[in-house]
Amino acid sequence: MSTTVLTGVCPECETDLTTPPIVPGETLSCPECLLTLRVDDIDDGRLRLRMVEVTLRDWGQ
Amino acid sequence: MRHVALVADRIGWEERRLIAAAGAHDLRLSWVDDGALCLGAPAAPALGDFDAVMIRSRSYTRGGLIATAAEAARVPVLNTAAAIHACENKLSLRALLRAADLPVPDFRLVLSRADFAAALAELPLPLVLKPVFGGMGKRVTLLRDADTAQSVYDYVEDLGHGFEQAALVEPFLDGGSSVRCFVAGRQLVASASFRSAGGDWRSNAALGNRHRRVAQGPEISKIVDAVVDVLGEGIYGIDLFETPDGFVVNEVNHAPAFRAVADTSELDIPTAVVRYLQEVTS
Numbered sequence: 631m632s633t634t635v636l637t638g639v640c641p642e643c644e645t646d647l648t649t650p651p652i653v654p655g656e657t658l659s660c661p662e663c664l665l666t667l668r669v670d671d672i673d674d675g676r677l678r679l680r681m682v683e684v685t686l687r688d689w690g691q
Numbered sequence: 692m693r694h695v696a697l698v699a700d701r702i703g704w705e706e707r708r709l710i711a712a713a714g715a716h717d718l719r720l721s722w723v724d725d726g727a728l729c730l731g732a733p734a735a736p737a738l739g740d741f742d743a744v745m746i747r748s749r750s751y752t753r754g755g756l757i758a759t760a761a762e763a764a765r766v767p768v769l770n771t772a773a774a775i776h777a778c779e780n781k782l783s784l785r786a787l788l789r790a791a792d793l794p795v796p797d798f799r800l801v802l803s804r805a806d807f808a809a810a811l812a813e814l815p816l817p818l819v820l821k822p823v824f825g826g827m828g829k830r831v832t833l834l835r836d837a838d839t840a841q842s843v844y845d846y847v848e849d850l851g852h853g854f855e856q857a858a859l860v861e862p863f864l865d866g867g868s869s870v871r872c873f874v875a876g877r878q879l880v881a882s883a884s885f886r887s888a889g890g891d892w893r894s895n896a897a898l899g900n901r902h903r904r905v906a907q908g909p910e911i912s913k914i915v916d917a918v919v920d921v922l923g924e925g926i927y928g929i930d931l932f933e934t935p936d937g938f939v940v941n942e943v944n945h946a947p948a949f950r951a952v953a954d955t956s957e958l959d960i961p962t963a964v965v966r967y968l969q970e971v972t973s
Binding site for chain 2 (some may be wrong): 653654670686688689690
Protein backbone atom coordinates (compact mmCIF):
# COMPACT_ATOMS: atom_id res chain seq x y z
CA MET A 631 0.00 0.00 0.00
CA SER A 632 1.50 3.34 -1.01
CA THR A 633 0.99 6.65 0.80
CA THR A 634 1.22 9.99 -0.94
CA VAL A 635 4.05 12.03 0.50
CA LEU A 636 4.49 15.76 -0.01
CA THR A 637 7.85 17.45 0.14
CA GLY A 638 9.10 20.94 0.89
CA VAL A 639 11.90 22.99 2.38
CA CYS A 640 11.76 24.96 5.62
CA PRO A 641 12.07 28.62 4.53
CA GLU A 642 14.01 29.44 7.68
CA CYS A 643 16.60 26.65 8.12
CA GLU A 644 16.33 25.05 4.64
CA THR A 645 15.77 21.56 6.05
CA ASP A 646 14.14 19.16 3.58
CA LEU A 647 10.71 18.13 4.83
CA THR A 648 8.30 15.34 3.94
CA THR A 649 4.70 15.23 5.15
CA PRO A 650 1.67 12.99 4.77
CA PRO A 651 -1.22 14.49 2.76
CA ILE A 652 -1.90 18.03 3.95
CA VAL A 653 -3.86 20.94 2.47
CA PRO A 654 -3.15 24.66 2.09
CA GLY A 655 -3.74 26.52 5.32
CA GLU A 656 -2.57 23.70 7.59
CA THR A 657 0.49 24.12 9.76
CA LEU A 658 3.38 21.92 10.79
CA SER A 659 6.44 22.26 12.93
CA CYS A 660 9.86 22.11 11.31
CA PRO A 661 11.64 19.16 12.98
CA GLU A 662 14.98 20.98 12.77
CA CYS A 663 14.36 24.60 13.84
CA LEU A 664 10.92 23.95 15.43
CA LEU A 665 9.31 27.00 13.81
CA THR A 666 5.62 26.79 12.90
CA LEU A 667 5.20 26.63 9.12
CA ARG A 668 1.98 27.15 7.17
CA VAL A 669 1.31 25.49 3.83
CA ASP A 670 0.54 28.38 1.49
CA ASP A 671 0.28 26.29 -1.67
CA ILE A 672 0.96 22.83 -3.09
CA ASP A 673 2.25 22.46 -6.63
CA ASP A 674 2.84 18.99 -8.04
CA GLY A 675 3.54 17.54 -4.61
CA ARG A 676 5.84 20.38 -3.54
CA LEU A 677 4.85 22.42 -0.50
CA ARG A 678 5.25 26.19 -0.45
CA LEU A 679 5.79 26.98 3.23
CA ARG A 680 5.74 30.19 5.22
CA MET A 681 6.83 30.75 8.79
CA VAL A 682 3.91 31.93 10.97
CA GLU A 683 3.56 32.86 14.62
CA VAL A 684 2.38 30.06 16.91
CA THR A 685 -0.36 32.41 18.09
CA LEU A 686 -1.13 35.94 17.02
CA ARG A 687 -1.21 38.71 19.61
CA ASP A 688 -4.86 39.49 18.90
CA TRP A 689 -6.23 35.98 18.85
CA GLY A 690 -9.34 35.53 20.87
CA GLN A 691 -12.32 37.08 19.05
CA MET B 692 -21.55 23.13 -6.58
CA ARG B 693 -21.60 26.15 -4.28
CA HIS B 694 -18.18 27.44 -3.29
CA VAL B 695 -17.60 29.08 0.09
CA ALA B 696 -14.41 30.80 1.26
CA LEU B 697 -13.24 29.76 4.71
CA VAL B 698 -11.35 32.86 5.78
CA ALA B 699 -8.76 32.26 8.50
CA ASP B 700 -5.06 32.72 9.08
CA ARG B 701 -4.62 28.93 9.17
CA ILE B 702 -6.54 25.68 9.23
CA GLY B 703 -6.96 24.14 12.63
CA TRP B 704 -8.84 21.12 14.00
CA GLU B 705 -12.28 22.67 13.44
CA GLU B 706 -11.57 23.96 9.93
CA ARG B 707 -10.25 20.56 8.81
CA ARG B 708 -13.51 18.93 9.84
CA LEU B 709 -15.64 21.65 8.27
CA ILE B 710 -13.82 21.21 4.95
CA ALA B 711 -14.27 17.43 5.13
CA ALA B 712 -17.97 17.71 6.00
CA ALA B 713 -18.54 20.16 3.14
CA GLY B 714 -16.98 17.73 0.67
CA ALA B 715 -19.41 15.04 1.81
CA HIS B 716 -22.40 17.36 1.35
CA ASP B 717 -21.87 18.75 -2.14
CA LEU B 718 -20.36 22.03 -0.97
CA ARG B 719 -16.86 23.26 -1.68
CA LEU B 720 -15.16 25.01 1.23
CA SER B 721 -11.74 26.49 0.44
CA TRP B 722 -9.26 28.10 2.81
CA VAL B 723 -8.43 31.75 2.09
CA ASP B 724 -5.67 33.51 4.02
CA ASP B 725 -7.24 36.29 6.08
CA GLY B 726 -4.03 38.30 5.79
CA ALA B 727 -3.86 38.29 2.00
CA LEU B 728 -7.27 39.53 0.77
CA CYS B 729 -6.48 43.22 0.31
CA LEU B 730 -10.19 44.07 0.28
CA GLY B 731 -11.57 47.48 -0.55
CA ALA B 732 -11.96 47.46 -4.33
CA PRO B 733 -15.71 47.61 -5.08
CA ALA B 734 -15.84 44.14 -6.70
CA ALA B 735 -13.58 42.42 -4.12
CA PRO B 736 -11.62 40.40 -6.72
CA ALA B 737 -10.05 38.16 -4.05
CA LEU B 738 -13.56 36.86 -3.29
CA GLY B 739 -14.86 36.78 -6.87
CA ASP B 740 -14.83 32.97 -7.10
CA PHE B 741 -16.99 32.46 -4.02
CA ASP B 742 -20.73 32.36 -3.36
CA ALA B 743 -20.23 33.28 0.28
CA VAL B 744 -17.59 33.83 2.95
CA MET B 745 -17.36 32.12 6.32
CA ILE B 746 -15.14 34.04 8.72
CA ARG B 747 -13.07 31.77 10.96
CA SER B 748 -10.35 34.27 11.86
CA ARG B 749 -9.17 33.77 15.40
CA SER B 750 -8.12 37.41 15.40
CA TYR B 751 -10.48 39.87 17.04
CA THR B 752 -9.13 42.56 14.72
CA ARG B 753 -9.44 40.86 11.35
CA GLY B 754 -12.85 39.15 11.51
CA GLY B 755 -15.09 42.19 11.74
CA LEU B 756 -13.02 44.24 9.30
CA ILE B 757 -13.04 41.53 6.64
CA ALA B 758 -16.77 40.95 7.10
CA THR B 759 -17.44 44.68 6.71
CA ALA B 760 -15.39 44.93 3.50
CA ALA B 761 -16.92 41.74 2.06
CA GLU B 762 -20.47 42.90 2.76
CA ALA B 763 -19.66 46.23 1.11
CA ALA B 764 -18.74 44.22 -1.99
CA ARG B 765 -22.13 42.44 -1.73
CA VAL B 766 -20.62 39.08 -0.83
CA PRO B 767 -22.76 37.14 1.69
CA VAL B 768 -20.83 36.74 4.93
CA LEU B 769 -21.19 34.45 7.92
CA ASN B 770 -21.40 35.79 10.48
CA THR B 771 -22.59 39.25 9.52
CA ALA B 772 -20.27 42.16 10.14
CA ALA B 773 -22.74 43.57 12.68
CA ALA B 774 -22.77 40.30 14.62
CA ILE B 775 -18.99 39.97 14.57
CA HIS B 776 -18.47 43.58 15.66
CA ALA B 777 -20.90 43.03 18.53
CA CYS B 778 -19.24 39.79 19.64
CA GLU B 779 -15.65 41.04 19.50
CA ASN B 780 -16.38 43.87 21.95
CA LYS B 781 -17.60 42.62 25.33
CA LEU B 782 -19.04 45.99 26.27
CA SER B 783 -21.01 46.39 23.01
CA LEU B 784 -22.38 42.89 23.29
CA ARG B 785 -23.53 43.33 26.87
CA ALA B 786 -25.13 46.67 26.04
CA LEU B 787 -27.01 45.11 23.11
CA LEU B 788 -28.18 42.13 25.11
CA ARG B 789 -29.16 44.21 28.11
CA ALA B 790 -31.17 46.54 25.86
CA ALA B 791 -33.06 43.48 24.66
CA ASP B 792 -33.82 42.52 28.29
CA LEU B 793 -31.46 39.54 28.19
CA PRO B 794 -29.72 38.72 31.47
CA VAL B 795 -26.01 39.60 31.52
CA PRO B 796 -23.62 39.78 34.49
CA ASP B 797 -23.43 43.08 36.30
CA PHE B 798 -20.26 44.90 35.27
CA ARG B 799 -18.37 48.17 35.35
CA LEU B 800 -16.40 49.62 32.45
CA VAL B 801 -12.86 50.37 33.65
CA LEU B 802 -10.80 52.84 31.59
CA SER B 803 -8.64 54.25 34.38
CA ARG B 804 -7.48 53.60 37.93
CA ALA B 805 -10.27 55.88 39.15
CA ASP B 806 -12.81 53.65 37.39
CA PHE B 807 -11.11 50.59 38.86
CA ALA B 808 -11.27 51.97 42.40
CA ALA B 809 -14.92 52.88 41.95
CA ALA B 810 -15.73 49.39 40.61
CA LEU B 811 -14.03 47.79 43.63
CA ALA B 812 -16.07 50.00 45.94
CA GLU B 813 -19.39 49.24 44.20
CA LEU B 814 -19.14 45.49 43.60
CA PRO B 815 -18.41 42.86 46.26
CA LEU B 816 -15.32 40.64 46.02
CA PRO B 817 -14.42 38.25 44.50
CA LEU B 818 -14.40 40.03 41.15
CA VAL B 819 -13.13 39.30 37.68
CA LEU B 820 -11.11 41.79 35.62
CA LYS B 821 -11.24 41.08 31.88
CA PRO B 822 -10.23 42.96 28.73
CA VAL B 823 -13.02 44.43 26.59
CA PHE B 824 -11.21 43.09 23.50
CA GLY B 825 -9.80 39.61 23.61
CA GLY B 826 -10.71 36.05 24.36
CA MET B 827 -9.54 32.52 25.05
CA GLY B 828 -9.38 33.48 28.70
CA LYS B 829 -6.29 35.63 28.18
CA ARG B 830 -5.62 38.28 30.83
CA VAL B 831 -8.86 37.39 32.62
CA THR B 832 -7.92 37.86 36.27
CA LEU B 833 -9.64 36.77 39.46
CA LEU B 834 -9.48 39.41 42.19
CA ARG B 835 -10.06 37.85 45.59
CA ASP B 836 -8.47 40.54 47.76
CA ALA B 837 -8.79 44.31 47.63
CA ASP B 838 -5.19 44.77 48.79
CA THR B 839 -3.73 42.94 45.77
CA ALA B 840 -6.21 44.35 43.25
CA GLN B 841 -4.41 47.69 42.98
CA SER B 842 -1.14 45.90 42.24
CA VAL B 843 -2.86 43.92 39.49
CA TYR B 844 -4.03 47.18 37.96
CA ASP B 845 -0.38 48.34 37.82
CA TYR B 846 0.10 45.73 35.10
CA VAL B 847 -2.97 46.98 33.18
CA GLU B 848 -1.55 50.51 33.25
CA ASP B 849 1.72 49.19 31.86
CA LEU B 850 0.02 47.75 28.77
CA GLY B 851 1.08 49.62 25.69
CA HIS B 852 -2.18 51.05 24.43
CA GLY B 853 -5.51 52.34 25.70
CA PHE B 854 -7.20 49.78 23.46
CA GLU B 855 -5.63 47.02 25.55
CA GLN B 856 -6.26 48.77 28.85
CA ALA B 857 -10.05 48.92 28.37
CA ALA B 858 -11.50 46.38 30.78
CA LEU B 859 -14.63 45.18 32.52
CA VAL B 860 -14.88 44.35 36.19
CA GLU B 861 -17.67 41.95 37.09
CA PRO B 862 -18.73 39.59 39.90
CA PHE B 863 -17.11 36.14 39.93
CA LEU B 864 -20.05 33.90 39.07
CA ASP B 865 -20.73 30.18 39.31
CA GLY B 866 -17.41 29.18 40.86
CA GLY B 867 -15.55 29.32 37.56
CA SER B 868 -17.85 27.05 35.55
CA SER B 869 -19.73 27.95 32.38
CA VAL B 870 -22.04 26.45 29.78
CA ARG B 871 -21.02 26.69 26.12
CA CYS B 872 -23.87 26.48 23.59
CA PHE B 873 -22.99 25.88 19.95
CA VAL B 874 -25.49 27.38 17.50
CA ALA B 875 -25.81 27.01 13.72
CA GLY B 876 -28.50 29.20 12.15
CA ARG B 877 -31.10 29.22 14.90
CA GLN B 878 -30.45 25.63 15.97
CA LEU B 879 -28.86 24.89 19.34
CA VAL B 880 -26.65 22.06 18.10
CA ALA B 881 -24.88 21.10 21.33
CA SER B 882 -24.17 22.38 24.81
CA ALA B 883 -21.51 21.48 27.34
CA SER B 884 -20.48 22.58 30.79
CA PHE B 885 -16.88 23.66 31.38
CA ARG B 886 -15.26 23.64 34.79
CA SER B 887 -11.77 24.52 35.90
CA ALA B 888 -9.52 21.46 36.04
CA GLY B 889 -7.99 22.72 39.28
CA GLY B 890 -4.71 24.21 38.05
CA ASP B 891 -6.39 27.33 36.68
CA TRP B 892 -9.60 28.92 38.03
CA ARG B 893 -10.74 29.84 34.51
CA SER B 894 -13.23 27.54 32.78
CA ASN B 895 -12.58 28.76 29.23
CA ALA B 896 -12.81 26.02 26.57
CA ALA B 897 -9.56 27.26 25.02
CA LEU B 898 -7.72 26.49 28.26
CA GLY B 899 -8.45 22.78 28.12
CA ASN B 900 -10.54 22.37 31.25
CA ARG B 901 -13.01 19.63 32.20
CA HIS B 902 -16.24 19.48 30.26
CA ARG B 903 -19.42 17.40 30.14
CA ARG B 904 -22.63 17.35 28.20
CA VAL B 905 -25.50 19.55 29.41
CA ALA B 906 -29.16 18.81 28.78
CA GLN B 907 -30.71 21.45 26.55
CA GLY B 908 -33.52 22.44 28.87
CA PRO B 909 -36.15 25.04 28.04
CA GLU B 910 -34.32 27.78 29.95
CA ILE B 911 -31.15 27.35 27.88
CA SER B 912 -33.11 27.07 24.63
CA LYS B 913 -35.06 30.24 25.43
CA ILE B 914 -31.98 32.31 26.21
CA VAL B 915 -30.11 31.04 23.12
CA ASP B 916 -33.11 31.86 20.96
CA ALA B 917 -33.23 35.37 22.40
CA VAL B 918 -29.50 35.92 21.72
CA VAL B 919 -30.00 34.86 18.09
CA ASP B 920 -32.93 37.29 17.88
CA VAL B 921 -30.51 40.09 18.80
CA LEU B 922 -27.51 39.06 16.65
CA GLY B 923 -29.32 37.43 13.72
CA GLU B 924 -28.92 33.86 12.55
CA GLY B 925 -25.34 32.66 12.41
CA ILE B 926 -22.73 30.36 13.85
CA TYR B 927 -22.10 31.17 17.49
CA GLY B 928 -20.61 29.86 20.69
CA ILE B 929 -22.76 31.33 23.44
CA ASP B 930 -21.25 31.18 26.94
CA LEU B 931 -23.60 31.20 29.91
CA PHE B 932 -23.04 31.41 33.65
CA GLU B 933 -25.56 29.82 35.97
CA THR B 934 -26.66 31.96 38.92
CA PRO B 935 -29.28 31.43 41.64
CA ASP B 936 -31.60 33.58 39.51
CA GLY B 937 -30.99 31.62 36.29
CA PHE B 938 -28.54 31.78 33.42
CA VAL B 939 -26.80 34.97 32.32
CA VAL B 940 -24.99 35.48 29.01
CA ASN B 941 -21.27 35.95 29.60
CA GLU B 942 -20.11 36.29 25.99
CA VAL B 943 -20.72 35.14 22.43
CA ASN B 944 -17.96 33.88 20.15
CA HIS B 945 -18.47 34.59 16.47
CA ALA B 946 -15.99 31.97 15.20
CA PRO B 947 -16.39 29.41 17.93
CA ALA B 948 -14.11 26.48 18.56
CA PHE B 949 -16.13 23.29 18.98
CA ARG B 950 -13.64 20.53 19.65
CA ALA B 951 -14.45 20.23 23.35
CA VAL B 952 -18.21 20.57 22.80
CA ALA B 953 -18.06 17.91 20.08
CA ASP B 954 -16.53 15.50 22.62
CA THR B 955 -19.73 15.68 24.65
CA SER B 956 -22.25 15.53 21.81
CA GLU B 957 -23.55 12.73 19.66
CA LEU B 958 -24.49 15.29 17.05
CA ASP B 959 -22.17 15.94 14.15
CA ILE B 960 -21.32 19.63 14.60
CA PRO B 961 -19.40 20.10 11.31
CA THR B 962 -22.33 18.65 9.38
CA ALA B 963 -24.77 20.95 11.17
CA VAL B 964 -22.62 23.94 10.18
CA VAL B 965 -22.33 22.75 6.58
CA ARG B 966 -26.09 22.25 6.30
CA TYR B 967 -26.57 25.80 7.50
CA LEU B 968 -24.03 27.01 4.92
CA GLN B 969 -25.98 25.15 2.21
CA GLU B 970 -29.19 26.81 3.37
CA VAL B 971 -27.61 30.26 3.28
CA THR B 972 -26.00 29.84 -0.15
CA SER B 973 -28.90 28.08 -1.90
